[in-house]
Amino acid sequence: MNTPRQEIEARVAQGVSKLFSPVPPAPYVRPCPDSRHGDFQTNVALIQGKESKANPRDLAAQLAEVLELDGVAEKPEIAGPGFLNFRLTPEYLARQVTQRWGDARLGVPTVAQPETVVVDYSSPNIAKEMHVGHLRSTVLGDSLARLYCFLGHHVIADNHLGDWGTGFGMILFGYKREGDPEKLKRDPFAHLEAIYQKVQREAKTDETVREAARSELVLLQQGDAKNRKLWEEFLKYSLAALDVIYQRLGVQFDYTLGESSYNDALPGVVADLLERGIARESEGAIAIFSDGTLPPKDDPFLVSEKEGYRDNPLLVRKSDGGYNYATTDLATIRYRHEKFHAQRVLYVVGGPQQMHFRQLFSAARRWGYNDVKLEHVWFGTILGADKKPFRSREGETVKFRALLDEAEDRAGKIISEKRPELSDNERATLARVVGLGALKYADLAQNRNIDYVFSWEKLLAFDGNTAPYLQNAYVRIRAIFRKAGLEKIPEASVQLTEPAELALSRKLLDFADSVLMAAEEYRPHYLCLYLFELATLFHKFYEACPVIQAEEATRNSRLILCDLTARTLRQGLNLLGIDVVEQM
RNA sequence: GCUCCCAUAGCUUAACGGAUAAAGCAACGGUCUUCUAAACCGUAGAGUGUUGGUUCGAUUCCAACUGGGAGCGCCA
Known part of the structure; x- marks a missing residue:
């Protein structure tokens, strides 16, 4: 199943090979940055024009003549210095939406050569x-x-x-002096870190502490039974504590092969x-x-x-x-x-x-x-309010557990306000999904190369381009299905007439492109951006196009759009490690 | 000193060498007897740190500079 972009690209490539020699290098087709111009554009005539010193607009006109777009797009328009703009036809959009609706992978291909x-x-x-x-x-x-x-x-x-590493020399030294097995068991990180920091402080001024820590490390590395056993305890309890965090986050590893x-x-x-x-x-x-x-x-x-x-x-x-x-x-x-x-x-x-x-x-x-x-x-680095890198040694760190607690807490407060009728149990689940979703999304939605200043408000904002906004779009769709009292959508043909339907459909077909791009560039924020735009277009569709009250053919067509949108949102969020809920 | 990274509306960010630089937040003004108002509609707000260069075309590529950050031998 080609994405619309691949479809246009294939046809342009075909036309190009008929017309130009040598053939300019692909790719030729990209989305129009401004939807007023069309859905996709090609600048291949500009590239070829430079090569052959011909007038790009003439080349574009020639290309437009030989292109076979049968039903995929309208006849392309020549624009600006020699762009060809393509607008997908409603029939093509409807066909593609139907195909994706019937596809468990929503149009995302698997790679030809898995690595x-x-x-x-x-x-x-x-x-x-x-x-x-x-x-x-x-x-x-x-x-x-x-x-x-x-x-x-x-x-x-x-x-x-x-x-593994030098830090453990200090910890062994400190633990032997003032370690507490109970504390280790109960809260391994807090205990070990306290010891570590204390010894580190002492080591700065005290040569004998440095020396003692170093020899503990040497003992550990040489396989000394006592130190080895202590270290294994540290590891065991720490792993258990880490597991709690990872479970809350819904993060799983196939292996935990530490430095040791x-x-x-x-x-x-x-x-x-x-x-x-x-x-x-x-x-x-x-x-x-x-x-x-x-x-x-x-x-x-x-x-x-x-x-x-x-x-x-x-x-x-x-x-x-x-x-x-x-x-x-x-x-x-x-x-x-x-x-x-x-x-x-x-x-x-x-x-x-x-x-x-x-x-x-x-x-x-x-x-x-x-x-x-x-x-x-x-x-990039996470900065403190002073725009200085967030350092752990200075003490003032925000612990992961506190971060997760606060995320759920803040979400819980908003939920209590908006949905007082929910049971405590429902609220807790919602708080977890919404709070953690917001936390993760805030991080994933931005370009990873940029430093950012840590702030609760920013990380847990629930407005705008945030996970709750996407989750809410999903919830609204589920509400439609609940209200309509149906889980299975009757077989129907997709018909697209309203601008909001067309815009939503176009976006639905771009899912694969956004997933591929996010993976290729190791940048999940491309996927976030896509999902945000999808949710926005859905919300507009929701305002403009009643579903349940519509006459039967329209209603069924719109139900398909709704269902495909919901599944795309759910799948997209899943790829970000974020859950959805049925109501919020 | 050298190397690397970053610089776009008041703030946080987007823009896969292309058209009048796009969103969100904050501000202001509207929209709930109709599928959840965690929503929608509208107004105002930048010419992309500076200076050059390459290009038909540069926020995007190149060079120099400015500001911020990081790194540069026994930490990880």
């Missing part, structure tokens, strides 16, 4: 309470995993937990890198340096200085014999390649780590992993 895609996201540190800084990775990663899965890829969602999973592989990785001459010893550490194959400007292992370039190595073993997170990351790439046969790995990690990933990917390629696409899907 194994690992999505690496969320990745909290078990020594610290999950905070607002984990929101973007978790929500974005979950949505990307859902998108790729829906398109037919084999997705592996992997939570690369921060469960790769611990045993690290010596081998370094040995291999040394053996192949990729890494070498330097100042007691082992590091990967530039191999000189890239222009210095693009070489992630060089940084320029006043005069010339200075090495910017990637450390894979510290001079004290410990390993760096680059080593773990390399081991992880190898593991995912060998065990999962990953063809693509998405790292949903913040923008500040861009340098690290450039180095890591470059090192991985030199190590021989050329057939796996490694993508750093980075996102």
